[in-house]
Amino acid sequence: MKAIGEQLRRSGLDDIHAKIQEGRRLDSHDGMRLYQTPDLTAVGYLANLVRERRHGDRTYFVRNLHINYTNICNKLCKFCSFYAAPNSEDGRGYALSPDEAAARVARYSGEPIREIHMVAGINPKLPYGYYLDLLRAVKAARPDAQLKAFTMIELAQIARVAKRSLADILPELQAAGLEACPGGGAEVFSERVHEELFHAKLDNQGWFEVARAVHGAGIRSNVTMLYGHIETEDEKVRHLLHIRDLQDETGGFMCFVPLAFDPANTDLKHLPMTTGYANLREIAVGRLLLDNVEHVKAFWIMITPGVAQMALWYGADDLDGTVSHYEITHALGTQSHRQVLTVEQLLDLSVEVGRVPVERDALYNVVEQPSAISDQPSATSSLTAESEAR
Amino acid sequence: MPITDRNLDDIEEKILAGGRLSFEDGVRLFREADPLQLSTWANLVRFRLHPERLVTYVVGRVINYTNVCWVQCKFCNFYRLPGQDGGYVLPEETIFGKIRGLMNLGGTEILIQGGLNPALKIEYFESLFRAVKANFPVHIHGLSPVEIIYLAKMSQLSERECLARLKAAGLDSIPGAGAEILVEAVREQIAPYKNSAAAWLNLMRTAHELGIGSSVTMMYGSVESIEQRVEHLVRVRELQEQTGGFRAFIPWSFQPEGTHLGEVKRASGFDYLRTVAVSRLMLDNLPNIQSSWLTQGPKLGQIALQYGVNDMGSTIIEENVVSKESVFMVPLPEIERLIRDAGFVPARRNTKYELLPAA
Numbered sequence: 089m090k091a092i093g094e095q096l097r098r099s100g101l102d103d104i105h106a107k108i109q110e111g112r113r114l115d116s117h118d119g120m121r122l123y124q125t126p127d128l129t130a131v132g133y134l135a136n137l138v139r140e141r142r143h144g145d146r147t148y149f150v151r152n153l154h155i156n157y158t159n160i161c162n163k164l165c166k167f168c169s170f171y172a173a174p175n176s177e178d179g180r181g182y183a184l185s186p187d188e189a190a191a192r193v194a195r196y197s198g199e200p201i202r203e204i205h206m207v208a209g210i211n212p213k214l215p216y217g218y219y220l221d222l223l224r225a226v227k228a229a230r231p232d233a234q235l236k237a238f239t240m241i242e243l244a245q246i247a248r249v250a251k252r253s254l255a256d257i258l259p260e261l262q263a264a265g266l267e268a269c270p271g272g273g274a275e276v277f278s279e280r281v282h283e284e285l286f287h288a289k290l291d292n293q294g295w296f297e298v299a300r301a302v303h304g305a306g307i308r309s310n311v312t313m314l315y316g317h318i319e320t321e322d323e324k325v326r327h328l329l330h331i332r333d334l335q336d337e338t339g340g341f342m343c344f345v346p347l348a349f350d351p352a353n354t355d356l357k358h359l360p361m362t363t364g365y366a367n368l369r370e371i372a373v374g375r376l377l378l379d380n381v382e383h384v385k386a387f388w389i390m391i392t393p394g395v396a397q398m399a400l401w402y403g404a405d406d407l408d409g410t411v412s413h414y415e416i417t418h419a420l421g422t423q424s425h426r427q428v429l430t431v432e433q434l435l436d437l438s439v440e441v442g443r444v445p446v447e448r449d450a451l452y453n454v455v456e457q458p459s460a461i462s463d464q465p466s467a468t469s470s471l472t473a474e475s476e477a478r
Numbered sequence: 479m480p481i482t483d484r485n486l487d488d489i490e491e492k493i494l495a496g497g498r499l500s501f502e503d504g505v506r507l508f509r510e511a512d513p514l515q516l517s518t519w520a521n522l523v524r525f526r527l528h529p530e531r532l533v534t535y536v537v538g539r540v541i542n543y544t545n546v547c548w549v550q551c552k553f554c555n556f557y558r559l560p561g562q563d564g565g566y567v568l569p570e571e572t573i574f575g576k577i578r579g580l581m582n583l584g585g586t587e588i589l590i591q592g593g594l595n596p597a598l599k600i601e602y603f604e605s606l607f608r609a610v611k612a613n614f615p616v617h618i619h620g621l622s623p624v625e626i627i628y629l630a631k632m633s634q635l636s637e638r639e640c641l642a643r644l645k646a647a648g649l650d651s652i653p654g655a656g657a658e659i660l661v662e663a664v665r666e667q668i669a670p671y672k673n674s675a676a677a678w679l680n681l682m683r684t685a686h687e688l689g690i691g692s693s694v695t696m697m698y699g700s701v702e703s704i705e706q707r708v709e710h711l712v713r714v715r716e717l718q719e720q721t722g723g724f725r726a727f728i729p730w731s732f733q734p735e736g737t738h739l740g741e742v743k744r745a746s747g748f749d750y751l752r753t754v755a756v757s758r759l760m761l762d763n764l765p766n767i768q769s770s771w772l773t774q775g776p777k778l779g780q781i782a783l784q785y786g787v788n789d790m791g792s793t794i795i796e797e798n799v800v801s802k803e804s805v806f807m808v809p810l811p812e813i814e815r816l817i818r819d820a821g822f823v824p825a826r827r828n829t830k831y832e833l834l835p836a837a
Binding site: 089090091092095125126127128129132133136360361363364365366367368391392393394395397398401436437440441442 | 490494512513514515518521522531746748749750751777778779780781784812815816819820821
C-alpha cells in the first residue's frame with residue numbers, strides 16, 4: 089500500500105516500521121513516540137503487521153463465565169467501584185460459600201462454557217481452606233471448563249492466610265482445580281501510581297514475585313494494564329517493558345489485556361471516560377512493545393463492542409468472550425448503557441470486519457468445531473453478557 | 479459481509495492522483511477495503527481538503543416546533559398523528575426561551591425541525607422566523623426538504639415561491655435531513671408516504687439556486703444494499719456538481735430500537751466508519767464530513783476523525799427524534815477534549831463553516 093508508506097514517513101515512524109519488518113525489538117523511546125504521534129492509523133498499521141504475522145485473520149474468543157466470589161476488600165483502591173470495605177455496614181458486602189459459587193456455575197450447565205474466570209476482593213476473613221474448597225466445588229460443578237482464578241494480589245493474600253510460601257501452596261491450589269491465572273491487579277507498574285491509587289495493595293516488586301512463582305509452578309497467566317486514570321505515557325511504556333522483561337525470564341504470560349479505567353462511582357469520578365483513540369492506541373502499543381507475548385485482548389465490555397471490533401485491526405487478536413455476571417466495573421452504574429451481546433453477535437462483529445473467529449479455551453488451545461461456528465443457528469448459545477458498558 | 483479481496487491498488491492510484499471514483503469503485507471499497515486502507519485513504523483526502531489539523535463544531539440547539547405528523551416513518555418514535563393525544567406546537571414564548579438559552583451559551587445556530595402538521599401554513603413560519611430574527615442574531619437552519627415540500631403544497635405555492643418567502647422571512651439554510659437513502663426502492667420500504675428521492679433532490683436544487691445552502695444526510699443500516707448506499711453518494715455528488723450548495727455530508731446509522739423496524743440489526747462500529755470513509759472518498763466535491771457522535775457515541779464519533787470526518791457538527795442541546803435510549807449527549811468541553819485527545823485543534827464555526835474567534 090503506497091499511501092500508508094507515505095503516511096508513515098510523514099509521521100516520522102518509518103524507522104519503527106523498519107524495525108518491525110526486520111523483527112527487531114522496540115525500545116522505550118519508540119514506545120513514547122507511538123504514544124505521542126497523532127497518527128493513530130499509522131500506529132494501527134504497524135500493530136496490525138505484527139498481529140497478522142502472528143495470527144493471520146484469526147480472532148480468538150472463549151465461552152466463559154465470571155464469578156466474583158466476594159466483593160469485600162481491604163485494599164480500598166481509588167479506581168474501584170466494586171468493593172465493600174470489610175466493616176462497612178451498608179449491606180453491600182458478600183462472600184459466596186463454595187456451595188453458592190458452585191450453584192452459580194451449575195446454572196449454566198446447558199452452556200458450552202470452556203473457561204470459568206474467578207476473581208474477587210481481598211477479604212481478610214476467608215481462611216486458606218476456603219480457597220481450596222472454592223476451587224474444588226467450582227471444578228466439580230463444571231469439570232469440563234478450565235478454571236482460571238485469582239489475581240496476583242489474591243494469591244499473595246492466600247499465601248499470607250496459609251502462612252506458607254507460594255511455591256508451597258501453588259501445587260495444592262492446582263490439585264484443587266486451578267489451571268490458569270487471569271493476571272489482574274497489575275494496574276500500572278509505577279511507584280508513584282501505586283502510592284496514590286492503591287498503596288494498600290501488593291507493590292510492583294511483589295506482583296512480579298507472585299507472577300514468577302505462578303509461572304515457576306507451571307501455571308500460565310495473563311497480564312493487565314489499567315489505563316486512563318493518573319498514569320503518564322512514560323509510566324505506561326515502563327509498565328510494558330517490565331512485562332516484556334518478566335516474560336523473557338518466565339515465558340508464562342499468554343495474553344496482554346489493557347483495561348480501560350471507568351471512573352463512574354470511584355474515588356476518581358471527576359476523571360473523564362477513556363476515549364476511543366486511547367482504547368485503540370493502548371492495544372496497538374501493547375502489541376508493538378510486547379514482542380514476546382502471544383495474544384492481545386480487546387475487552388469489549390470496557391471499550392464497547394464497536395471499538396473492540398475495530399481493535400481487531402489495531403493489534404488485538406482476542407475478543408475475550410461473552411461474559412456472564414461481570415460485576416467489577418459498573419458495580420453501581422446507573423446512567424450507563426446496558427449492553428447484551430450473544431456469542432453470535434460477537435462472532436458477527438468479527439466476521440464483518442474480515443476476521444475469522446476461532447474458539448479457544450482458557451489456555452488458548454483451539455477448540456475443534458464440527459463446522460464453521462458462524463453458520464450455526466443462533467440456538468447454539470443463549471449465553472448473554474449483561475454488562476453495563478457504554 | 480466478509481472482506482474478500484484486499485487488492486485495491488487501482489483505486490488507490492486514483493485516490494493518490496486525485497481522480498474521481500466510480501460507482502463500482504465505491505461498491506468495492508465497501509465490500510473489500512479493510513479498515514486501515516479506508517482510514518489511510520480517507521485521511522489523505524481529508525488533509526488534501528483541510529490541511530490544518532483543525533476539527534470544527536458549531537454551538538447550536540434543536541427546536542422541534544411540532545411533533546404532529548401524518549407521515550408515519552417506520553424509523554421514527556417521535557411523532558403523534560393529527561388529533562392524537564400528546565401532539566404539540568411550541569408557543570413562540572417557549573421557542574424564544576430556548577433561543578435565549580442558546581445565546582447565553584454563546585451559540586449561533588438553531589435547527590428548527592418538526593413534523594408535517596397540516597395546521598401550519600406559510601404564514602406561521604414567516605411570522606415565526608421574522609419574530610426570531612427581530613429578537614436574536616441567530617442563524618436559522620431549518621425545515622428539512624420534506625417539510626418545505628409539504629408546506630408549499632398546503633400553502634398552494636410553488637416550491638420556489640415557498641423557499642423565496644421563507645428566505646425573505648429569515649431562513650438561512652436547510653438541514654439535509656430526510657434524505658435517508660435517495661433511492662426509490664428503499665424509500666418505498668422505510669417511508670412510503672414521504673416524498674420521493676427525486677422530489678428531495680429537486681427541492682435542494684431549488685434552494686441552492688436561491689442561495690440557500692444546506693447539508694445532506696444519509697441514514698444507512700435499515701433495509702438498503704451496499705449498491706444503494708453508493709447510489710445515494712453518486713446522486714448527492716451529481717447535484718453538488720451542478721449547484722455546489724451542499725456544505726456538509728452527515729452519514730448516520732438507523733437506530734432500530736423502538737421503531738417499526740425493530741428487528742433490523744443495529745449497524746456496527748466498523749459499518750459506521752467504513753461508511754464515513756467511503757463517503758469522504760466518493761464525495762470529492764463536498765467540503766465537510768460531519769461526525770455523528772449523537773448516534774455513534776463519543777468513542778466511535780472520535781475515531782471517525784481518523785476516517786475522513788473533519789467536523790463534529792452541532793453540540794446539540796436537545797434532540798427528540800432518534801430513539802431516546804440510543805442518544806448520546808456530549809457537553810461542549812467533552813467535545814473539545816475528544817478533539818484534542820485525537821491530536822486536533824478544536825475550532826468553533828458558524829453554520830456557513832466560517833471560523834469564529836475563540837469563545
